[in-house]
Amino acid sequence: MSPVDLQRRGHVAVVTLDRPDNANVLDLPMGRGLLEAALSCARDPLVRAVVLTGAGRNFCFGGDLRGMIAEGGAVDAHLRELTSFLHQAIAHFVRMDAPVIAAVNGTAAGAGVGLVAMSDLAVCAESAKFALAYTGVALTPDGGTSFFLPQILGHKRAMELILTNRALSAREALDWGLVNQVVADAEVLGTAMALAERLAAGPLRAFGKAKRLVAAAHGGLESHLALESETIAAQGASAEGREGIAAFLEKRKPVYG
Numbered sequence: 001m002s003p004v005d006l007q008r009r010g011h012v013a014v015v016t017l018d019r020p021d022n023a024n025v026l027d028l029p030m031g032r033g034l035l036e037a038a039l040s041c042a043r044d045p046l047v048r049a050v051v052l053t054g055a056g057r058n059f060c061f062g063g064d065l066r067g068m069i070a071e072g073g074a075v076d077a078h079l080r081e082l083t084s085f086l087h088q089a090i091a092h093f094v095r096m097d098a099p100v101i102a103a104v105n106g107t108a109a110g111a112g113v114g115l116v117a118m119s120d121l122a123v124c125a126e127s128a129k130f131a132l133a134y135t136g137v138a139l140t141p142d143g144g145t146s147f148f149l150p151q152i153l154g155h156k157r158a159m160e161l162i163l164t165n166r167a168l169s170a171r172e173a174l175d176w177g178l179v180n181q182v183v184a185d186a187e188v189l190g191t192a193m194a195l196a197e198r199l200a201a202g203p204l205r206a207f208g209k210a211k212r213l214v215a216a217a218h219g220g221l222e223s224h225l226a227l228e229s230e231t232i233a234a235q236g237a238s239a240e241g242r243e244g245i246a247a248f249l250e251k252r253k254p255v256y257g
Helices: 028-043 065-095 112-116 145-152 157-164 170-176 185-200 205-219 221-237 240-251
Strands: 004-009 012-017 048-053 100-104 107-109 121-125 129-131 182-183
Touching: 004 028, 012 028, 012 185, 028 065, 048 185, 065 112, 065 157, 065 205, 065 240, 100 112, 100 185, 107 112, 112 129, 112 145, 112 221, 121 170, 121 185, 121 240, 145 157, 145 221, 182 185
Parallel strands: 012 048, 048 100, 100 121, 107 129, 121 182
Antiparallel strands: 004 012
């Protein structure tokens, strides 16, 4: 069973991160599944809008830290492979004609924030929270967060989230421009679906060209994603990165050099 569920409801594709028992953390199978879903949506002529959401109580807690620790000395290659799948998926979602709407239930952390930021529109629950958390475990941003967030939030606010790891509430995320709408928890998916269905009836090719014009205005997405991959892989393999992740999982204060 794939950790990413893809269903088409009329002309709307619903992509669901489907590891609810583990807060939908991103591991290699989920990275592959997300890329496969993005490719399927991009290639299916019947898909005219996409809704991206998470199963269970949370949207996505980011990368699978336990999986990284389990890789031991191979964590560098592991992170390169994982971010390769994730970043290719993001690039396809950004470049495809169909508008992509994030339906954010619960918490989005790490690369989960990147999936919200790369979406064309975002609807979130009143209980939703957003936190990058990378430097809290001595890692660096991936999932396009260091590309999209400065554009959306501005440099100072992006750096505040990256350096301090403060969490944004749903209302703060709306005020800062990370999401478009905040609704009651039970209404998140329904609201996103209604918006997707409205867009699915619109001019798909015009939407796609408009998306690519906006993407072009910000320059090299793919080259930046490659830089994110290289940086997090090297940092994850470093002594500082290993200590940061281990301390988080062991619930203790990290000791850096």
